[in-house]
Amino acid sequence: MDTPLLATRNIAKRYGSVVALTSVDLTVKPGEIHALLGANGAGKSTLVKILSGVLSADTGQIEVAGSSVRLRRPDDAMDAGLATVFQDPALIPDLTIEQNLKISGLAESDVRDWLDRMELGDLDFDLMVTDVPLPVLRLLDLARALAHDPHLLMLDEITAALTQDQADHVFAVMREWKERNRSVLFISHRLGEVLAICDRATILRNGRDVESLAPGEGGEARLVAAMLGDAAGQPAEVSERTASVAADGPVLLQAEALTRDTRLDGVSFELRAGEILGLAALEGQGQEQLFQLLSGDRKPDSGNILVNGEPMSARSPYDAIRKGVVLVPADRLQALLPQRSVRENLATPLYNRIARWFSLAGDETKRVANAIDRLDIDVRAGSQVQRLSGGNQQKVTIGRWLASGFATLLCFDPTRGIDIQTKAQIYDLLRELADEGAAILLYTSELREIPLVCDRVLVMYDGRIVHEQDAATSTEEGLLTIAHGLEEAPA
């Protein structure tokens, strides 16, 4: 019998009074791609941080290839043969790629070898990291981790920012790693990927390992059931599609031939009260720029944005917000005041209307309380928003607008990196809001959810809207094909 490559026993970690990990036993065998699954707040990130030496466990043992190791700092983990690709790029933005590699003590040629295999062999190492697009940075992070030649490669949501073929490169590298009898610990919210590539999966729930199984046994349903535990009886993914209202509400937001730089090329659409309009696109097709224009962050080079039939002509988000057009960005901390409380964050958009500058008036306090109730925000760690889980943070970003009121909600990938339970809550909320007469534009990177959540769907490719259809009749495959700039195969 093989000695496990990695074995943890009774790993526990608490932050003050909040218990992140109760007791985790994780065993990874040599030559295994092992998935680590769990809803947000289950403890995945904490466990990875402990295994990469960023945090130290309160109790418990870690064994690598049979011998006990102590991981006090990241280099201890690297020395022990554990290399991690974290959720956020761990490269120094103000240095060139070459200088970054020098800091890590890696030979350029080793990193170049791995990049070659991911079709990035021509990457210019003299570029400043700030000038390199995010997906390339993720792959560079991966190549850097591989160049350390670790026994165990830990990948935390690496595919989140990648296009499909970039993700395929990552999978190819993972398989090659496995053939060398090395192992991978793979964390992903995309269960399809997990089913396709992982040999085993360990599922965490509330800081404990609740199950370890081969994903093939019982498939997606069983994984989801294990992650949800008691909640397993409820529908796993987004609840039943609600019958969409015929989109006959007044047009609240209208885009007319919006053009900006080389990224947006004549985008037009109408968004009506009471509808959820989906936007599907691969990474970097101009959706970021479109949301920047609609939220008043930037001005279009040409074209118009009409709110209730009148030009918005926003000079800053302030103007857009006053006209009822509000944004929920993907990067939650971009929208929040991380060191301030949940209540303060919810009240931020109200500050403009507070006549008495010194306190929130009674009406406003009530609005904030209502928003907390309605969103079911966990306020136990409420003194600083940065301590909340990602899902709860995202609820706060939406809650801010619930408290202040809005007409049009722009959601940019609001469920990125969020567990399915919270995700379902957010989608239910969006539907409720639409039923109450709000107009919602929803960009999501998870195409399979568009038919479930949206009324209509637009597909963007290379800065243009290339397709529009009734969301109920759309399919993930169909949308994906069109989003790649291809004609949909005739049905």
Next chain:
Amino acid sequence: MTATTPEIITASTTPGWQRWLRRHGWTTGVWLLLVAMTIWYSTLIPRFGAFEVSTIVNNSLPLVYLAVAQAVIVIAGGIDLGVGGMLVLVNVTAARFMLDQPFGMTLLIAVLVVIGAAALNGGVGWVINVSRVPDIVITLGTLFIYQGMALAILPNPGGGTSDGFRWIFTGSEVGIGRNPWPAIVMIIVPVLLVAWWMGKTRSGLSLYAIGSNRTAAYLSGINAARAKITAYAIGGAFAAMAGLAVTAIAGRGNPNIVGGNFTLNSVAAIVLGGVALTGGIGSVIGAVAAGIVLFFLNPILTAMGVDPNRAQIIRGLLIVLVMMVAGLLELRRQRRS
């Protein structure tokens, strides 16, 4: 059926010289500003020769060293308000112990003082790192501590040094003369050494790393504590060089020098020299030019017949103006890309 994916730019298409200029544009700009000021100054005064050059180079030495000290620390994500205090402390310590000593002895004392200053300020870096108190708070404290220590070591102006020691920094045994070369060498050699170390070696790049993104640096396996302590130690050493330069120029120690003024000027110099106060960006080379430029303003304004009391206003306006122009240029660049 082939899936076309959006093209991702991996190789830069801009020519090499353009990229170089973009990366080192600010440093180049400050040096050009210095050249322009020199040419202008030479037309303002009747005679511009070795004596004038020597005077300017010699007298800008303290500020230049402090600017380098501050640059190293700020690039590493800190800020050291204590450098001015260190200048005074080293000035009086050196002057007190160098009095009536032979040249060799004064040299030995100088070396010991620089090492001591590096150790002392490295300790400050350690305290900041352990206590997690913001740099600006701790070093505000060390500014007072250093200044107070200076008064304890030498309560009144006095002390002295050897003629040879004065020559090393000023090219003259009386601290003023027509030979700028020793001072130039005393700037160029250590600065190039530090610039090379910070730009090319793993330990030096760590300073940029922790200043640019401390979390990413930590995750990359960089010993952030060691890098920070190193930055403060090097800063302490350069602040000590500034103090030695003052000793050489004045030929004695003066505990009544206001260290805080020197600190503020060092911060002004690095800002002008292209070091971002948020850390991670800039170079010591730019800080050198900016240090000379800031000092140079005094003789230029005097030569122009500006009331010395008004000169401060112009110095302040210059800093604001340069930063505004730089900010606008950067904004335009971002808009275009």
